[in-house]
Amino acid sequence: MFRRLLIANRGEIAVRIIRACREMGITSIAVYSTADRDSLHTVLADESICIGPAEANESYRNIPAIIAAAEITDAQAIHPGYGFLSESAKFASICLECRLAFIGPNPKTLSLSGDKAACRKAVEAAGVPVVPGSPGIIQDPEEAVKIAEKIGFPLVVKATHGGGGKGMRIAHNDATLKHDVAMAASEARAAFGNGGVYLEKYIEGARHIEFQIVADQFGRIVSLGERECTIQRRHQKLIEETPSTALSASLRSRMAKAALRAARAIGYTNVGTVEFLLSPNGQYYFIEFNARIQVEHGVTEEVTGIDLVREQIRLAAGEPLGYSSVIPRGAAIEARIYAEDPELNFRPSPGIIKRCHIPGGPGIRVDTHLFPGYEVSRYYDALLAKVIARGKNRQEAIARLVGALEEFLTDGVSNTARLATRIVRGDRFRRGDIGPDLLEEYLPSIG
Amino acid sequence: MFRRLLIANRGEIAVRIIRACREMGITSIAVYSTADRDSLHTVLADESICIGPAEANESYRNIPAIIAAAEITDAQAIHPGYGFLSESAKFASICLECRLAFIGPNPKTLSLSGDKAACRKAVEAAGVPVVPGSPGIIQDPEEAVKIAEKIGFPLVVKATHGGGGKGMRIAHNDATLKHDVAMAASEARAAFGNGGVYLEKYIEGARHIEFQIVADQFGRIVSLGERECTIQRRHQKLIEETPSTALSASLRSRMAKAALRAARAIGYTNVGTVEFLLSPNGQYYFIEFNARIQVEHGVTEEVTGIDLVREQIRLAAGEPLGYSSVIPRGAAIEARIYAEDPELNFRPSPGIIKRCHIPGGPGIRVDTHLFPGYEVSRYYDALLAKVIARGKNRQEAIARLVGALEEFLTDGVSNTARLATRIVRGDRFRRGDIGPDLLEEYLPSIG
Amino acid sequence: MDLGELQELIKILEGSQLAEMEIEEEGRRVRLSKLTAAQMAAPMHFLTNPAGQAVPTAQNPDAQEQSNLRGNGLITIDSPMVGTFYASSAPGKPPFVLPGDTVEPNQTVCIIEAMKIMNEVTAKLPVIIEKVLVENGEPVEYGQPLFTARPLI
């Protein structure tokens, strides 16, 4: 097992990884930008080192700075967290060249999972249903029109190297389709340095269901159950839960098997997530991998009792999975709280947290990097906290989550806690009647 | 179910009860002394009302003030927490007279459990082993000497209305015994208004094991397993855990049955604890009831998934238990952190908490009323926080607890967090080799 | 030291964003320093009760004394206990005191009922009642001001 591990991230996930290290007896080494000098990860880690200025490209995304930091601190492994360099095949392979263990899948898997069109092909070839669409990259707008004739509108134009909703457009007819293909390609070229786009049928009313998988280096791979992540705003998830109210036991079992097949198809190792769309008529389609720890991993931890960050580290160190199946117990729901103002179209709200109260009590876990005096920086993600409630059933988890969200208080920055409270207290959420349209009911009408 | 509940307590247990109310949709009403105007329970409750000055006898132990507060706020029930009026048969019966539900056993049970000599007799009559001793109250020192001849030295002289180690003395021979009986009687008369004392054999090296029970008003009574509470300093518990490393499955089952027999013998209803001594040779002896929620109830909650405060409220409202047995899962350990200085013979350390960091993460729960700016008052109990770790086994719980304790930080007051860390990191604790002598190894030697 | 000048300096410091000021001239030295935010200690006053208070918050809950100075030469007579305020001895009876009344020490000014017991509240000083702050039958907290009054000493 590693003795010294460098964390190439910040915020709550860096704190989460520090805690896993502490529990495992591993010395944690934080890296920080000048904006994060007083951040919680900087002070909680066993050691910490400044790697650059506030701009993430010069610090948290700066590969030479992070490798140099690992070298001068004698780190043996690097945990990339989520975002930043976490899914960079290039970073993973540089780590390996520098004899640093990268906590995640191998670079080849990362390359494939990062190329969505190629990944879709590989997964489809393994017999997993994918959303009907183009067989690969669209060469020109005319080809798009031909494919559209076969699969019908509406269609989603997607960048093969896109992510988080960027490089994605919905086309409703031939006229706009050509334009959308051209625009998406140039957007993607600008944003991701790769202009390849492909087409997928737009599945109306689909729910977003993902499966957590863990895979060791000896070919054993296990599903830890699903997470329902349908409640999103512009691809930013707000509420996640497990189990999903959409899945029967038999559908769950079929989807879990599909997730494992998909993961095997790209040679997945370590901890990851397989994302599906689930149409209202119960048909599921693979959409993509998240080849890293997910923000919402905590809900799975709460029902399985498995520490996923510890699993990442163990598996990267070459240890085997100690189980061949896991039976989740109870229910867990997470509400993400962002420093954004829902009344002002979710405008980011940077500022200093003057005072805050973090809820607690039975069944409540809050993963956060907040403390009184912390400055929410405009340079980074607006995630403030993840409030996670577990219960022996969904009803108990909801009651606990509502109580905790009502308790959550910060001043100094606007946040989405009250919006989250209204959603989870609402009838639709309580009934489990979740769909992509649910959030709209809670947004201020744009007059 | 009650709609409005008044909490006749302060500190972390008042916060805990507020959370249970929130989850149950009950309006919580806090009472506070002038010293607690800015305390967490005062601000977190739905409503709050000042009932008196800082001295507990004039506020939290002031029956007329609490009843008046309940009346003017239209409360339907009173939760007494622990300490203060929680085991007062008089308070419970006044509540009933005023048509206020008392969240706890009925006054008759409280009377009996508060009279230790009488309670011991009743439990022995039900076939539960008690520590060999006098059949009841000692009438004069000569009688004590005769009993001592039968059961042998050392002996414990105990006040029948004592508690928390007060009114208790250990006698080693006839000469001191007479003196101890007289002294304990006069101490007890002064402290508890009742000078009755009785004798028990002193069991050397005994572990302190207690069983959590829940009983509804329809005769159903269930054991929720044991807690090991041997690590104490002057009857103040420092570390508690479940399951205990001292019990085999068969001993656990026999002791659980004895606990239920004891509880039935005094007509116990609601939530309570049956305390035993367990001698090194595996013989167990009933010692007393704790007829209230215990400080350390959280460890049982973490392994059973049962919210004990919610159970208290439900049972007091006349609802039935919904289960006839419960199988605990995994392990949980609690470290209590007091505002005391272990280097200065545990001298209380009141003061203002300028800043604090409360740990979190998977498997960690911290029940506390701390926040930056909180003043630890010399008027009340020195308990600052309870750090609870759960794990799928004891080893995982220990690793998590160590990590959390290392993270715990406050300034402004001395505390026992580092002492607790040293104990749970220590070899003896890890081995489960727990005894009343364990703590001594970690105390500064008195030069 | 000219106290007027000192007051002037304090005002300037308070009005500024500075933390400290030190002035030395003609053998005199003045150093002024503000409380920092941390020293002011920031208890969580901002946590307000979502459902509001059961009864109005006592304005001076640290009252160990019955009477408390207000800024304008007035004192308050505060409730010595939690309970229900009664202005008169029984329904229909005239109030014990009215604004403008002169009250002698040990004279009853109102009753606080707690657990069915009627507790008479008496004045400790000779005062003139200025204002009754609480309605008849209203619940009151410990330390809650019941009257404002002008001391007659």
Added chain:
Amino acid sequence: MDLGELQELIKILEGSQLAEMEIEEEGRRVRLSKLTAAQMAAPMHFLTNPAGQAVPTAQNPDAQEQSNLRGNGLITIDSPMVGTFYASSAPGKPPFVLPGDTVEPNQTVCIIEAMKIMNEVTAKLPVIIEKVLVENGEPVEYGQPLFTARPLI
């Protein structure tokens, strides 16, 4: 003391990024001091790393500039990146600069090695090197002061 003048000084200090101002003339001395960000916000400086820092903490990690004013007219030359400090171009070679050396703009003062790449650190101003703050071969953080120097402008 002229209060108008004092107000003027306060305004100047508030408008600047300075923390303190001290003026002494003709037997008078005025010292003005701002609240620091730390005092205003009280972040958890008290949380110290149990195992200590991997490398010394940069004294001025907010450095966007290479050079930073010290109180005594000196500046520091700070590391533009995290890596390993080398005082000379190769083992056995003489250091690029020594205390007392005059350094021209764009002259190399040291090398920081990161990922096997040798990055030359150059002076931005003409300076005289006062002190080398880091040992040869020592790891350095981003923004960590490497030299103190006296500007020659």
